[in-house]
Amino acid sequence: MQLDAKIPSGPIEQRWDDHRFEMKLVNPANKRKHSVIVVGSGLAGGSAAATLAELGYRVHCFCFQDTPRRAHSIAAQGGINAAKNYQNDGDSVYRLFYDTVKGGDFRSRESNVYRLAQVSSAIIDQCVAQGVPFAREYGGQLANRSFGGAQVSRTFYARGQTGQQLLLGCYAGLNRQIALGNVKMYPRTEMLDVVVVDGAARGIVVRDLVTGRIWSAAADAVVLATGGYSNVFYLSTNAKGCNVTATWRAHRRGAGFANPCYTQIHPTCIPQSGEHQSKLTLMSESLRNDGRVWVPKEPGDKRAPGQIPEAERDYYLERKYPSFGNLAPRDIASRSAKEACDAGRGVGPGGRGVFLDFRDAIQRLGKDVIEMRYGNLFEMYQRITDEDPYQVPMRIYPAPHYTMGGLWVDYNLMSTLPGLHVIGEANFSDHGSNRLGASALMQGLADGYFVLPYTIGHYFATHKPKPLDTDHEEFKRVEREVEERIARLIAVDGTRTPDSFHRELGKLMWNDVGMARSEKSLKHALSRIPELREEFWKDVRVLGGRSEMNTALEHAGRVADLLEFAETMATDALVRDESCGGHFREEHQTPDGEAKRDDENYCHATVWEYTGDPGKPNEHREPLEFEYVHLQTRSYK
Amino acid sequence: MNLTLNVWRQKGPQDAGRMETHYLKDISPDTSFLEMLDLLNEQLMGEGKEAIAFDHDCREGICGMCSLVINGVAHGPQRATTTCQLHMRSFKDGDTIDIEPFRARAFPVVKDLAVDRSSFDRVLQAGGYVSVNTGGAPDANAVPIGKEEADKAMDAAACIGCGACVAACPNASAMLFVSAKVGHLAHLPQGQPERTRRVGAMVSAMDGEGFGNCRNYYECEAVCPKDISRDFIGEMNKDFRRAALGGR
Numbered sequence: 001m002q003l004d005a006k007i008p009s010g011p012i013e014q015r016w017d018d019h020r021f022e023m024k025l026v027n028p029a030n031k032r033k034h035s036v037i038v039v040g041s042g043l044a045g046g047s048a049a050a051t052l053a054e055l056g057y058r059v060h061c062f063c064f065q066d067t068p069r070r071a072h073s074i075a076a077q078g079g080i081n082a083a084k085n086y087q088n089d090g091d092s093v094y095r096l097f098y099d100t101v102k103g104g105d106f107r108s109r110e111s112n113v114y115r116l117a118q119v120s121s122a123i124i125d126q127c128v129a130q131g132v133p134f135a136r137e138y139g140g141q142l143a144n145r146s147f148g149g150a151q152v153s154r155t156f157y158a159r160g161q162t163g164q165q166l167l168l169g170c171y172a173g174l175n176r177q178i179a180l181g182n183v184k185m186y187p188r189t190e191m192l193d194v195v196v197v198d199g200a201a202r203g204i205v206v207r208d209l210v211t212g213r214i215w216s217a218a219a220d221a222v223v224l225a226t227g228g229y230s231n232v233f234y235l236s237t238n239a240k241g242c243n244v245t246a247t248w249r250a251h252r253r254g255a256g257f258a259n260p261c262y263t264q265i266h267p268t269c270i271p272q273s274g275e276h277q278s279k280l281t282l283m284s285e286s287l288r289n290d291g292r293v294w295v296p297k298e299p300g301d302k303r304a305p306g307q308i309p310e311a312e313r314d315y316y317l318e319r320k321y322p323s324f325g326n327l328a329p330r331d332i333a334s335r336s337a338k339e340a341c342d343a344g345r346g347v348g349p350g351g352r353g354v355f356l357d358f359r360d361a362i363q364r365l366g367k368d369v370i371e372m373r374y375g376n377l378f379e380m381y382q383r384i385t386d387e388d389p390y391q392v393p394m395r396i397y398p399a400p401h402y403t404m405g406g407l408w409v410d411y412n413l414m415s416t417l418p419g420l421h422v423i424g425e426a427n428f429s430d431h432g433s434n435r436l437g438a439s440a441l442m443q444g445l446a447d448g449y450f451v452l453p454y455t456i457g458h459y460f461a462t463h464k465p466k467p468l469d470t471d472h473e474e475f476k477r478v479e480r481e482v483e484e485r486i487a488r489l490i491a492v493d494g495t496r497t498p499d500s501f502h503r504e505l506g507k508l509m510w511n512d513v514g515m516a517r518s519e520k521s522l523k524h525a526l527s528r529i530p531e532l533r534e535e536f537w538k539d540v541r542v543l544g545g546r547s548e549m550n551t552a553l554e555h556a557g558r559v560a561d562l563l564e565f566a567e568t569m570a571t572d573a574l575v576r577d578e579s580c581g582g583h584f585r586e587e588h589q590t591p592d593g594e595a596k597r598d599d600e601n602y603c604h605a606t607v608w609e610y611t612g613d614p615g616k617p618n619e620h621r622e623p624l625e626f627e628y629v630h631l632q633t634r635s636y637k
Numbered sequence: 638m639n640l641t642l643n644v645w646r647q648k649g650p651q652d653a654g655r656m657e658t659h660y661l662k663d664i665s666p667d668t669s670f671l672e673m674l675d676l677l678n679e680q681l682m683g684e685g686k687e688a689i690a691f692d693h694d695c696r697e698g699i700c701g702m703c704s705l706v707i708n709g710v711a712h713g714p715q716r717a718t719t720t721c722q723l724h725m726r727s728f729k730d731g732d733t734i735d736i737e738p739f740r741a742r743a744f745p746v747v748k749d750l751a752v753d754r755s756s757f758d759r760v761l762q763a764g765g766y767v768s769v770n771t772g773g774a775p776d777a778n779a780v781p782i783g784k785e786e787a788d789k790a791m792d793a794a795a796c797i798g799c800g801a802c803v804a805a806c807p808n809a810s811a812m813l814f815v816s817a818k819v820g821h822l823a824h825l826p827q828g829q830p831e832r833t834r835r836v837g838a839m840v841s842a843m844d845g846e847g848f849g850n851c852r853n854y855y856e857c858e859a860v861c862p863k864d865i866s867r868d869f870i871g872e873m874n875k876d877f878r879r880a881a882l883g884g885r
């Protein structure tokens with residue numbers, strides 16, 4: 001496997017412009033001749049599918065939900081960043097670039113991050129033109145808020161439903177192209193494999209989730225926009241359907257998987273309430289703008305929060321990080337919460353929680369203002385916990401939320417498998433080992449609206465894919481493999497449900513490969529995952545037929561892939577013998593518990609090549625160079 | 638708590654379907670409604686019976702994928718709450734709960750509790766967008782939009798497209814959904830150039846999908862998990878009359 005990142009040379013401000021000029025174009029009349037498969041209809045996939053269709057390509061778009069507008073992007077709450085500097089507070093493309101590289105703890109590719117910051121402004125313009133109802137000031141101008149890891153206000157938002165509004169805008173554009181006949185949309189259709197012909201990705205094999213029919217689609221290029229893999233932890237803030245199948249199956253066909261151990265544990269989620277729990281709910285990070293995080297100073301203090309006097313509270317983020325305070329980046333805020341709970345100072349059931357208190361903000365601004373800013377989040381909190389956050393502080397705890405790792409892509413967003421492009425959360429680019437708040441929506445839309453539509457044209461113009469259809473024997477062969485795997489899943493006919501395996505894997509990953517990792521925990525995970533996988537293939541029970549809607553079968557297939565992927569993820573965490581961003585190795589910390597990077601040995605992206613055994617992948621490295629933002633110890637103090 | 642559940646089972650669109658009774662024990666009041674169904678499914682699969690199919694994804698009340706008519710009410714007894722956000726503390730120990738799919742001619746049952754709501758997508762494809770391509774948009778602050786208008790647009794845009802309004806309506810009308818979508822763009826300057834064409838196209842697509850007429854029962858507003866106001870229906874009717882007159 002060759003890693004050529006294709007990073008343009010020259011001054012960083014000009015790289016993307018120069019590259020756009022140098023890339024070959026496809027003549028408008030020839031665009032109709034090219035077809036593209038886009039798997040995923042979230043912000044990344046939806047924006048790419050619509051834009052590619054506008055340019056004249058023939059697009060086939062797939063998602064497993066019943067409609068493209070339900071992709072998991074819809075759940076994003078807090079906002080989307082852009083270097084508009086509307087607040088006149090010193091923001092710039094360079095500052096957004098700088099914050100993102102530093103926030104990512106120097107494990108991302110500078111050129112990609114710079115480009116992301118450059119196109120960020122155009123995203124907001126585009127969304128407003130589509131009718132996205134962003135929050136406004138009384139004078140009619142767009143409003144902004146600040147988010148963790150930044151000292152400027154550059155986050156655009158639509159109440160606590162920014163993802164929903166962006167996705168509805170993007171979906172509207174997609175609908176327009178569907179109506180025009182330029183996009184053919186296939187909802188309730190799950191991609192189960194990639195088809196490679198003559199070394200290039202030329203199609204996918206899918207299952208119709210309503211009829212169970214296995215069929216395939218061919219195209220000149222395949223784009224994966226299938227989101228992240230946080231559900232490897234079972235309990236996460238992701239939607240129930242999120243999974244690793246698409247990227248894992250592509251990995252098995254030759255796409256390198258980069259940094260799978262980089263996962264983001266979000267500091268502000270509602271703590272788990274019991275064993276029945278099926279998912280965790282995020283409370284937007286924007287709450288940290290006005291809420292203050294604290295725990296009692298004394299371990300084991302069981303008094304109600306209102307009974308604990310000011311002097312006996314520890315506002316630990318404000319104490320430890322005076323310049324960022326409650327807006328410290330996510331990895332730092334999460335770890336601090338774990339530290340407080342590990343020291344016995346946690347609150348709520350099981351002592352796994354910390355307070356997020358709005359008392360002072362309500363006193364200062366009034367309940368009305370807080371309600372206007374966060375009303376829907378407060379309601380959601382109350383519905384779930386039966387507690388009123390206007391009266392008592394919220395209880396929060398970290399939960400798996402986002403995955404910075406993903407399929408490796410070059411500057412053109414193409415994976416190591418020619419023709420296979422990867423965008424949005426599914427790829428590894430831009431966020432290094434820790435993503436800053438409000439940057440995922442920005443990245444998904446940057447990839448889909450403003451990057452891929454250019455780079456894919458260059459791929460067509462230079463590779464000139466030959467016409468091909470699904471009668472090709474390779475399509476038939478992969479279809480057979482997919483059919484056989486489904487038959488095997490049903491044939492096991494054991495005693496345990498797919499969900500019980502998923503839960504067990506999730507617990508194992510959370511304990512051993514979660515917020516803090518050690519050689520010991522990782523080795524434990526690595527010995528246990530293959531056993532669990534074996535148990536799965538001996539004892540899983542999938543009832544119901546294959547030629548009908550069968551939710552147990554869908555889940556079983558996804559769990560089977562997670563069980564393979566988890567092993568590569570733990571391997572990656574073991575091999576990366578340093579702490580950086582969200583990857584915290586207990587062996588590598590400063591005396592005050594901060595992550596300690598090892599730039600000498602680990603200033604690279606680790607890219608795994610599939611070998612047939614998920615526990616023994618081949619390691620490749622893309623060295624990372626920091627020409628502009630110089631390597632430094634990240635400090636938010 | 639212990640519960641008796643009467644659940645709709647239907648093998649496929651052509652099957653007649655029937656209610657099936659199951660008993661579930663020791664459910665914590667902190668369990669969500671869908672987690673309760675997960676537990677039922679685990680129990681069923683343990684007994685060698687196929688799981689009940691139901692739609693869900695985000696479980697945060699935002700994707701609009703969950704549905705269900707619970708004791709005769711779309712999304713169940715709690716006001717402004719989706720099924721996935723409903724918790725068992727809204728019920729009592731010993732309760733009997735009827736669980737049925739959203740029912741409407743335009744929402745055929747796919748299996749058990751899952752229905753096909755693609756008619757909504759087709760209504761939106763008829764005109765629920767601003768015709769702009771990617772690129773070339775003016776600066777986002779070029780056109781100021783007063784906060785009140787922007788808030789109105791957002792009130793309408795909050796619709797999650799779940800279809801509860803249709804399921805609750807005695808006529809299975811989609812007026813609340815369509816008017817929210819039309820209203821979102823009608824309250825923004827970006828939506829003006831196509832305003833008349835949009836409303837005409839979307840209303841005729843809605844009629845074509847087999848949704849019923851609005852007879853002002855407003856059951857839709859009562860069940861809407863996002864509190865979409867019936868006022869949008871009135872606004873849309875006005876726009877539609879103008880469209881029908883061919884004016885602007």
Ligand SMILES: Cc1cc2nc3c(=O)[nH]c(=O)nc-3n(C[C@H](O)[C@H](O)[C@H](O)COP(=O)(O)OP(=O)(O)OC[C@H]3O[C@@H](n4cnc5c(N)ncnc54)[C@H](O)[C@@H]3O)c2cc1C
Nearest residue numbers: 040041042043044064073078079191227424425438440441
């Ligand atoms: C609760 C929550 C809140 C968040 N808030 C913010 C925020 O405020 N700001 C921010 O910047 N980011 C936020 N994020 C992160 C952000 O929402 C996601 O990273 C981003 O939306 C991912 O977009 P995507 O298009 O890459 O993938 P997704 O939106 O996850 O879309 C994936 C698509 O792929 C499809 N798919 C997947 N697998 C298959 C398959 N095998 N076959 C067919 N289709 C498939 C799905 O159907 C779906 O259409 C939040 C995340 C969560 C969980």
Ligand code: FES
Nearest residue numbers: 694696701703721
């Ligand atoms: S599952 Fe998403 S709204 Fe209920």
